[in-house]
Amino acid sequence: MDTTAEGAEPGDENAGTVPGEAIGDTLALIGTGAYAVDGRGTIVAVNAVAERMLDRSAAELVGADAHDLLHRNARGESMPTSQCRMRPAFLAGRPAQDDDEWYEKGDGTLLPVAWSIVPCAAGAHDALVLVLFHPREAATGAHGRATAREGTLDELERLALLAETTTQLTSTLSVDEALRRLVSLVLPRLADWAVVDLISEHDEVWRTKVVHLEDGVPVSRRDLEGPMAPVPAESPMPLSRALRGVSSTIAGPETYERSPDSGIAVEQRRLFEATGMHSAAIAPIRGLREVLGALTLGRSEQAEAFTPADLTLLEDITRRAGLALDNARLYQRQRKVAETMQRYLLPQLPRVTGLEMTSRYLPAPDASHVGGDWYDAFTLGDGDTALVIGDVSGHDLEAAAGMAQLRNVLRSYAWSQNEPPGRVVERVDRAVLRITDVSMATLVLAVLGTDEEGRWTLRWTNAGHPPPLLVTHEGVAGYLTDGGGMLLGTGADRPRGDGSTVLPPGSTLVLYTDGLVESPTHSIDEGLERLRRHAAVLAHRTVEAFTDELLRRARPADNDDDVALLAVRVGTRPGHGGPA
Template sequence: MGRQSTQTGQEQSAAVPCAHLIPALEAIGTCAYVVDEQGRIIAANSSVEDLLDRPADELVGQDAHDLLHRECKGQQPPPTQCSMRQAFRAGKPAQGGDEYFERADGSLLPISWTVTPYRIGGTRSGTLVVFYLRGHAPALGPRPHRAAGTLTDFERLALLAETTTQLTSTLDAEEVLRRLVGLVLPRLADWAVIDLITERDEVRRAAVVQADGDALVPHEKLEGPMPPIPEESPMPLARALRGVASALAGPETYRGAPDSGITAEQHRLFETTGIRSAAIVPIRSPRDVLGALTLGRASHPGAFTVDDLPLVEDIARRAAVALDNAHLYQRQRKVAETMQNHLLPQMPHVPGLQMTVRYLPAPDASQVGGDWYDAFTLPDGATALAVGDVAGHDLEAAAGMAQLRNMLRAYAWSQLQSPSRVVARLDEAIMPITDVTMATLVLARVTQNGDGHWQLSWTNAGHPPPLLITRDGLAHYLTDGHGLLLGTGARIPRADATVMLPPGCTLLLYTDGLIEKPGHTLDDGLTRLRQHAAALAHRPLPSFTDQLLHRVQPPGLDDVALLALRTPSSHRTRPAR
């Protein structure tokens, strides 16, 4: 596989390497690279490296025209006369057969090439370039007759590469279907129909989409539950859903009496859509048959032939892998969410205090992580509050978080000492009896005095400082009581800090996922959080937390745990015991 290097400085701003494209480029089987909108190379496969004798780190970030294109005598052609560069700029497919690329040693290679627009990811677009030595075209199987509306060999390669990249770059099943439809329409057909087999072995017509010019129009009335898969039916869709075979079909296929409910639905589909030629293939993963893909042509030129089936099957196989991955991820996510719900506690009821919590998992992990919150009543009537962060956002971090939280509860309950003494005891125990290597936390005690005032005492072990917001919108961070994070092995005394909580104030404990954002400093994040919290001081507490998360917009690179507490708007003396 080709090597990649990360560019720095000006080069990085011009062309960001995209290593995730490499598997798709390797699957093409001949020289292929991708350029960005400016024509700079962002990924290349190993065939390019071998043929040009240039490692990927010499290619990535370079202008492809300036680096490679030469005329027959070795001169560089003017950019304005380069048809490949013009295709980059126009974002249109193009081909050429009388070009030269320069190898690292200065020798020239006569090449033929094709380019096609290529979505890099998200909103970024680029161009896929596939090339080979003239007279050494890659063998793609016999295609003696090219019907109207079919693709050239290079267009087929480009489509398969784009299919692999787009479908495997998401773990959302609905997004996989949406991208699949966008890939095949209108390039291969003007209708796309996707039938999926559910976990209960039922069939659901998940998508019926028509290409109307450049627009993709869903036909929801044709979607929905389907009859069961017939075990013996020889009809094309039934065979595809059983994973038996691919087939071609037309209106004549369904003119006879239907042998099953699925055949009747196919008759309705052809009659309603006007499809005159269709290719029907299984969507089959290595583990199971997931459904079937039907591509139909009504006004699209040409009819499907048996030569088209391998391409549609290849696309369906790539879709099956993506769907299988999405389904596995969803199942893992449900298990992880259940685990997280059991790990994070319910808030206690404390007369006079309001509390609300929120947890946002890192979306790229398994929906669990090392960020946590806790609140519980102590034997002396005080309320303990804690927010912490165990390094990582995976199952291992979640397990470490559970260990740490349970030990903290036990020490806080049994010792009834100051927060600093409890955290010091916890720090001593981390290395010998837990799997946690590094963690931060804030532990606090909230008590009500005899005159009804609420008091907060806390210690901070390397964690972002609590934020206190008055009901008038004055907000400041509680920076006292700060000490080392947990797990360093240092035995430095920890400090406590104490503050009286004003009536109607809001105390916010949170983890760093709320304030860390790429390209911004922690001070930027703290300032942004303080400003938004102050502006929301008058909101009811549940609305305060929801709106704060909405306005701060955590980037989602890490978990976020948030605990908000609000004191009564007026002092009330606690009844004597």
């Protein structure tokens, strides 16, 4: 039974002892002793094979310092960490192996072992190191060194590579990142060249990656990448068979010397000629339901030709790659649906005499969740203009659907109830818990109108959202902090206050979501100050230029959230446009 560390509180930033499901799944698949340690050297997970070899239970191993508990010298004595042969590689975060180590078993006897360590990512938690080991007698030959089976890597190295492949590829939901990691895993351990051909959802083949190691640095050959001819239904050529999911094959330049039977064969001949590969191993990349593509490993500088054992290892790698790519594609399709749905739900802005109004929605970066950020603007029955910015908790379709529900409820109450913004949001808050699927949300509802003197006035209430920013035509920028209250969905049912102000002629009101000011590396106050300063500098730009440049300058580089922004500029007086 695989065991991982327990007892970490949810949200505990120091809970690096929870490696995630990928590590536990990885250990269960490994046929030799294996355990994972965190950045402090504490064992966080162990498989059943290791328990048997060490004669120690998971409860005894998990949570213990791996070095103190296990590592011994040839005389059975404890060693200082400075003498640990794993430590240099452990600190450097690089793979390493050795076949001259002793572990102390639960009964006090020594177990001579060969070991291999593999650094691996664990999502949001600290980086982990996977340690694989087995008794030295089972791994060494007559000269005491690890004996390789048929092929390039010995058994321990193969297990380590497969374990690293699993952890690396399952910890990303980006197709591009998964392919980058796949290439870095196989080069240079298995080959000098890595070629990835993918089949799109429209059954088009695209040579996505052709990568070669030059002085240890991966270099892409863009001239060899690009669209490929359709997969022929009957071709016996290796790549064609792999792309149909028929079989894996070892090939060489002689394979494509005869007249090519398809466009794919033409590209394969070109590939061998351009790369100088003398041996290639080609395997299909299969998802759960269909063939996703093929991986070709090529050797030009390495003298050894690929063997059947290498082909078996390649199939194990592509099987893991197929599952990872399948998940990434499914995620990206869902994300695209959510983003498209969200864009369609965001409204067209009304045309109001005397106002210049523009909006922007920027989705989260690739592989991040589409959020529930939204904006709205509509004319009320008395001629005033309602302005809304909000953020619904949740991700993807859930957030997009929740945003639509909340927007409709808010519009209905704002239109039908001739009440201050705070009273309208009170009604919305009560309704959210009863007639929508929204669990929690923040928003600002503002009403823009005119007073008896013909001046532009703004009344607003804020339900836990970042404060609106007001920028005068002269470049004086400040936040509207009145009218603050709890976010929606708490069930507190407290009265909500309103803020009000007169908008100077030519001033610009900026409503935005937290993706514009929040960053994992800076405080919210720093983000708000950055936004304020940039908005002040840009005050003289047109509304469109102001908005685009503000997004470019103020949005944090490490932002991992989507952003909605609504900018409204008032004219010199109602019924007139803004200043020149």
